[in-house]
Structures are given as C-alpha cells and as structure tokens.
Amino acid sequence: MSTTHWPWTILQIAPTEDRKAIREAYSRLLKALDHEAETEAYMDLRHARDAALSGEFLHPPEAFADGEPDDFGLGDPLPEGAIPADEAPPAEPEAKPVFTVEYSEDDDKRFQRIVDLFVAENDLTREESLELRQHLDILFADDRMGDLGHYARVEAWLAQLLAERYPRGADLFPRISAYFNWEDRVHELGIHPAIPWLFNAHDGLRVVRELNTPGHAYHREWIELAKGKPQGMLWTRVVDKSRMGNLIATIRRDYPWLEQEHWQPGLVARWEKKAAGGNVKGPGVWTWIGLAIFALSMLSQIVGDDQPGIDHNPAALAALEAANADKHIASFIASFPKAAADGRSLETLRARSPKSFSTLQRSANMPESLTEEAGRAMMRDIADTYYLVIDNLPYEAQVADARFRAAEIGRLREQPQACADFIRNPRIFLRQSRNIDNISPDYRYRMFSVVHDEYDDREWPLVHKQATIPGDVIGKLIKRSGVPEQRVRDVLSGRSASEADICRTIGSFYELLTEIPAMEAGKILPAFL
C-alpha cells in the first residue's frame, strides 16, 4: 500500500497497525524538526501519530474516490428520501425519516472518522482542521458536555466555517444526524421522540407548518404549547414540564434570532429571496436551522432533566433527589458485573475485600468457576460496599433509598420462588451479566436488593416469616434514628406511623444491618418487613 492518504502522508510510511513502526516514524520525524520552534509541524505530526495509532485510517477514504458526496463513509448509502430535500413538499405526517444504516463501531470513533473524511474531502487547511478537531474534541469530551456556552461557540464557528468555505458544508449536519441515528437512540438518550424528527427535518418553516397540521404525530403537543400564544409568534413562554417545553426554552435561549427574525414567515421569505438573488452571503436558512436543531438535540440531553418550574417545589425536589439516588445506586450496581471492563467502580470493593474482588473478577469471565459459597460471600461484600455508597449520599437520599427498596422488596415478596432461585444460584445472575444489555437495570436492581436483604443463606421469604427483632437491635434503632421508642415500635409492628418515622427507622435499620452479624440480620429482616 502506498502512503496516499492522511495521516500516513505525514508520517511518510505505508498504513500499518504496527504501533512500533508508527512510533518510530514519529520519532524520526520529530527529531528532524525543532518541535519547540516549528509548532505547526509538530502539532500536525502529533495528530497524525495519534490518528495512526488509533488504527482507524488503514484504508483511504474510498467513499469519496469517485466524488460521490452522499456516502460519508458510513457504509451503506442512505436510503432514498432519508433526508428530505429543502424543496420537497411537506412530508406526510407518518412518513418520518427512517434510517437503516448499520453501525458497528462506537459512536465517538465513528464521529471522528466522519470528521476526518470531511476534512479530507473539503481540503481544509491544516489550521482549520486542527481547529475543527479541537472544538469537536472538547465538545464531545464528557466533562465539557455541561458547557453550553462552549457548544454555542462551536456551533457558531462551524456555521461560519461551513458557510464561508464549503459549498457542501450545509450537508454536514444531516449527515451527522444520520451518524447519530437519533431515532434508534431516543430511548437510550432519554430525549423526546420529536427531536430526531425535528432534527431530520432540519427545515424550520416546514416543521411549523407540519406541526400545525392535525394528525401530525406531535400536533397535539404542539397545539398545547402554542395555546393562547399570539399568532405569528411561536410561543412566548415555556409551557409545563414536558421535554418539548425544554426544547423550546432552549431554542429561545440560545437562538433568539430564530424567533426574532427567521421564524417569522415574512422575514424568512424576504431572507430567502435575498439569498436566491445572490445578494446574501452566508449559510442557507435551513443550514442555520439544521445547525440549531442539531445543537438542540445535543443540548436537550444536557438540560433534559432540569425541568422548569420544578426547582421551587420541595416535594418535587425530593422526588427528583430520590430519583437521582436510585439512578446512582442502580448505576453503581450495574457496574459490578462489568468487572473486567470497569476497574474504577470496583476500587471500593477491592479496598474492602480483596478476596471477593478477585472472585468477582474471575467469575465475570468464567461464571462456571464460581462456587455457591464464594458467590454468597461475594454478594455479602458487594452489599457492604453498596452501603458505603449509600452512606455517602445525603440523608434524604438515604431515606428515599430505603423507601424505594421497601417497595421493591414488597413487590418481590409476591414472587418468592424467583427470589429463592436467585439466592440459591447467583451464578445465573453472573452468567447473564456477561451480556449486561440482556438484563434491565430494574432487574439487576431488584435482584441485588434481594441478595442483599437475604445475604444470609436462609431461604427467605419462604421460611423466616415469624422472626422477631431482638431488644438490643430496637435499642440501637431508637438511638440511631432519633425516633422515640414507642414510635419505633409502632413502625416495627406495622401500626400506623408517620412517614417520617417510617423512613427514619427503615433508614437506620438498613444501616444497622451492616453492623450486626449476618445470621442475625437474616433472622430479623423478615419480621421487619
């Protein structure tokens, strides 16, 4: 193979997966230049090396070899009509764009590749491509996702770049949309199903027109939003808690110009006319809107959860916190079976019990090797570790957790056989965990709760229905929860008690469970429930 494409042209070697060869080429070239003076060349070289080491540039960007712009290296070309053309008549409401592109690599890498191909195709100067990459890197780096301002700048910068230099730049965003395949990811990303549609339409006027057509999938939501708003203006304030409301709030916040100018039909028409007459330099209006909506779909992920109006309501706040606690816990638990993949989340477990840690690690790879006894011991340790995490949550979240778990256990009591089976054979759990996606977080969570609450090897809830709580445990409970004795006894005996008392008592009880011998815990737990 010859050195026909970036980054091999810079490294001056043939495409290879041999890391040593790549690093040698880098070393040779670096030593040939004064990297402290020739900074541009140095940056180029470094970037080329990193790209070469990523193993993703072994083949030239064939997709563009014949100048065919429709395939952005995504594999199969997009189906006809996947991206509605600007001139196309309004689509039928049910004819939402469908993408059938198959993805095998993870999204970030794929995105990188798109960018690289884009750079190659458009002959971006070195400076521009570096800048593009840098912006996008920052944009997609996790810890920058919260930086809305940065997004706006990237968006502005890209828009400018595209408009000024690349006649085909306006196509980039539909392509990125295809790349992200929003529709398939609606659930995963927790975004409103309208977003992919909005995004793919990338045509603001038509969006509005269609939304106004009865029978459109989001017509009702739209009408709801636009209710009572003066005509001609789209909306004047954020409506309720729906994600649609968020979307619109975001548009208003970050794209005031859309509302002020372009989304008022008269202005848009004028603008278009000017553009058609060639008097206006700049991106087409649909590019702008496409950009805006792309930005929004990113943003909605970021801001999707902070629902307007909720922050001043204490009850809602508590609910939110409870939800967060559950999420936190669920993700913590979910991380356990990934022993081989995620070392970080296991550090706590490792610190607490090296033995269980190694059991877990081994059994994640070889579930068959796990003995029942080791499995139990391990689950016990996981449970303890789990409590460490709980202990670090705010008190309200701990209470919320206790409440959540009590409800969960209540539900599980209705399926005693499944619980007992699971307790008897955690191997099944681990075997299934090898493909983590097969197990819903709910299931994992529930199973975990059961294992924890019955980590002693009793066959609860089949056996210990009549256990009692020893006096010293009650004493500790009273001391720990700060609830007066009579009220603790009320809670424990199931007599009517205030919610605060129940939460506090249960919270303290779960704390206590980690401190008293496992056998004891196993005996008193059913009585408590």
Place this chain on the structure above:
Amino acid sequence: MIVGIDLGTTNSAAAIFENGETRLIPNALGDLLTPSAVAILPDGTTLVGKPALNHWVLKPAEAVTSFKRFIGTNRTIKIGRYAFKAEDLSAIVLRSLKEDIEAATGREVTEAVITVPAYFNDKQRKATRRAGELAGLKVARLLNEPTAAALAFGIADKEDREPFLVFDLGGGTFDVSIVEMFDAIVEVRASSGDNRLGGDDFTNAIVAHWTQKHDFPSDVRRNLLDARLFQVADMARRILTDHAEASVRLTLPERQFDLSISADEFEGLSTSLLARLRDPILRSLRDSNLRIEALSDIVLVGGATRMPIIRKAITKMFGRFPNHLVHPDHAVAIGAAIQAGLVARNAALDEVRLTDICPFTLGIEVTEHDSHGRLRAGLFSPIISRNSPTPISRTNSYSSMSDNQTHIKLNIYQGESREVANNILLGTMEFPIPKKPAGQVSIDCRFTYDSSGLLDVDVTIPETGETRSMLIADDSETLTAEQIEERREQLAALKTHPRDVAENQYVVGWAARLYEEFIDERREHIGRMLLHFEGVLETQDPRAIEEARGAMTTALQEIEQDQRL
C-alpha cells in the same frame, strides 16, 4: 554556561550537564541540598540555606522559609526592617546557588533552567522567571518538576518505557505526571496536581495536633513559638520515617515541653491530606486514557515521599510498590541539568527530545443568556484545554455584549470549572472597540503557551485589522527591564559573607541555636565551646580554624541527637 536549578519549597539544588553526564553542585557547606531559607540580620547581612534555617529557629523575625508558597502573590514578607516579595527571596537563593556553581566550575553562569511545580499557574511561573532575572540569570526555560524527574529517570538508560507515573510531593506542592519514553523521546501525556499540598502540610498537622493537646504559654511571641514548634514537628515527622514513635523537646524561653507522636496517630492526622492525593492521580489517568494497571512504574520524587504513610498510601492506591531508582531529592535538579543540556544542544543529548503539555485549561470569562433571556455572567470559555502539547497557540472569537459598547475587558482565567469564580484569575486587559450594535463587533483572542509554560495573549479586531499584543497586567505589576535592574541592585546591596566565612558562620549559628534549646550543663558546655571557637576564629589561622570547626561540628551533632530524647 546553562545550569539546572531545582528551586524547591524546602530545599533547592543545582546541577550541571558536562561531559555527557549530570553533576550536582555542592554548596559552600559541601551539601548537595541548600534549604530554601533566607535570613537577613539587622546589619543587612544575608544568610542562605542551613545558616538561615538556624537563624530562623533563633530569631524567626529575621528569617523566612517556605516562601515559595507565596510566589506569584502580592504578599509582602517582612524580615526585620526589610520587606520582600517571595520572588525577591527566591532570587537570593538563586544567587547563592549561582555563586556555588561558579565556585565549583570556575566559569560564569549566565543562564539557567529553573524547575517549577507542573501545577504552578501563570502568575507563579512569571514570578519565578522574574526571580531568575533578579538573580542575574537568564531563564532559558521553566521546566515542570515531574517532567524534570521523568527526564532524570528516563535518560538514565534511554530505554523505551511504557507509560509511568511520576508522583512528586515536595515541601509545598504536589504534582502527578504520566510520561512515556520511546526512542529517547520523553513524552509527557498528562499532568495534574495541587499547588497547595506538600510536606509542610503534614508537619502543620502535627503542629495543630500538639497545639490542641498542650497548653503552650501565651506570653511567648507568637512567631517564635510557631517557628520552634514547626521545627520540632518537622523533626518528628522525619523521625517517623523509620521509627514508630517520635519524641522531641520543644524549648521556649524558660519553658520546655516534651512532645511525642506515634506513627499511628500521625496517620490519623493525615487522613484528609492523603485523600487529597487521589483526585490529581485519577484525573491524570483519565486524561491519558490509562488504567492503573497499564502504568509500568510509579516514580517517587520529592522529600515528602519518604514518609511511610505516603508510601503506604501509594502502594495501596496503585496495588504495587513504587520505584526507588531515582533519588527523591536530586532527580529534579538532575532533570533540570539535562534540559539545560538540551537547550544548549549538547551533542551527548542529540537523540533526546522532551515534549511536555499544558496541565490546565486556559480561557476567558464570558457572559451568556440564560433560559429566561437574562444575562448570565461569569462563565468560563476555554481556549487552550488541559493536556494540550506545548508550545501551542489557539484562537477563539468573541463578540460584543451590548449596543455601542466602547471597550472590551478580557479577564483571563486558568482552571477547569464552568464558573470563573472557581478558577484562577491570571490577569485582565481592556481595549477599545468600534461602536456597533451588540454582537456585531467580534474579536479574535489568541492564546500562546510556550515551552516554559508562560502565557501570551493577543487580540485582533478583524473589522479594523488592529492587533494588540498585550502584556497581561495583573495586580503584581509587570516589571520593565530598568525596574528589574533596579531591584537587582537593591538585592545586591544586601551583604553576604565571603564563602570561606560562611561555613564558620554556620557552625556559630548552629551552636547558638542549640544553646537556646538546652539548659543547664549542656547549655554551659555549648557556651564554652562557642567561646573557644570564637577565640580560634580571632587568630585567623586557617588550619587551626578548620580543626576547631571539625571538632565543634562533631560535638554539636552529638548534642543535637539528644534533642530527640
């Protein structure tokens, strides 16, 4: 000649690269390490290093230590009737090191590579450079301390190395760097740190513990108590390096206290400090996309890494034992000397290259609209993101905020937080822009970060084509060449002892300190020795003086042992 200088919080050291190898330069007392302490006697005589440290314990008002912690701030440090900034004091130490090298090599020293903690910010770096200039040294390069240590570690055998981690805990700063070596290229992949965490904090934990436990007299001058307490606490901390228990005696005028601390107690006191080591390590691993297991080595640098609690924490954190191949106190100076050789294009280092990164994000303050259309001020807009390879230059565009705005004020920040309030303000600049409706005037803001880690900012207004290359006017004023010359002369006016006198002076100061610390027979004994030694000094007979000094040193060492109880 270009030399390498490790300007530390507690100790400093100098090294040169010569004939293909590095050599540490001893000071006038023959030590390879010079304590970063400065004392100025009422007559203007300046003491540097050990003698100054002795003097500090005796008369804390006339001496100062650990001033590196204040470098880059406006804080005035008073010594007797003199007032200094930390950079002036650093300059005095640098000057003394410079003289040591000149005495050892017989050649004039004009340029130096000076090391700084990787996590030092722009102000601290610029102040360090000024310190070099004040000491009459052209600063060829500021080098990050962990990078220097990595150079020393890596160049030793020039073998390829998978990524290793440099853990640099000095007297006042903590740095972590992840470095790899390939074909004699030393590449820093990520750095992180905490420039307010060091061995001194551990000593202070002991001081706080004792202060709480004991009822120290309140009539003793505060800074005297502080200085002596710090000194014995530091001694106790060092004793704990190889003992399970440390007992020391604190001598105050008229009073004595026997203080003790056990290794376990110390570990308890250090919990929160140890916890602070974790974040920078995790961040640097995350930034370089590495997992702990992928590290080929853990290299410890900095005197504070001798503490068993630190070693224990590291072993626990990384699940393995750290590497002992580099000398924790010397590695940084040696690395600086190698860099000096690189800058001078020494033939022996022909194949060696060093590439470093910028350890923090740099950007400016911006204002944006929130969801209700209100202005949200105080947001951070990054321009150079952390761990970008240096040197680097980046440009971002910004636009005006209100109609007919006449000026733009740039607040330049360093940090990782989205809110500038949590980041460090490096400086401010203001300049006029054409009057236009809001958002219609744009500026291109260019950040240039050089290989010394120094930042330059310039701004272009594309509309007018005007470019302003501006010095960041921070509150610690930027000095002109003449001002630096003037300050240098002021500092030069401070007297120092001729080198041959310095050693005698040191022994006298040492004896004087011990005299104050002991009472009764031992005190009398010291007094008599001192009297005798001063008599010998009067004779001005070099041989007799040397002999007497030797005897006195031995005796003082013995007595000092007793202070440990």
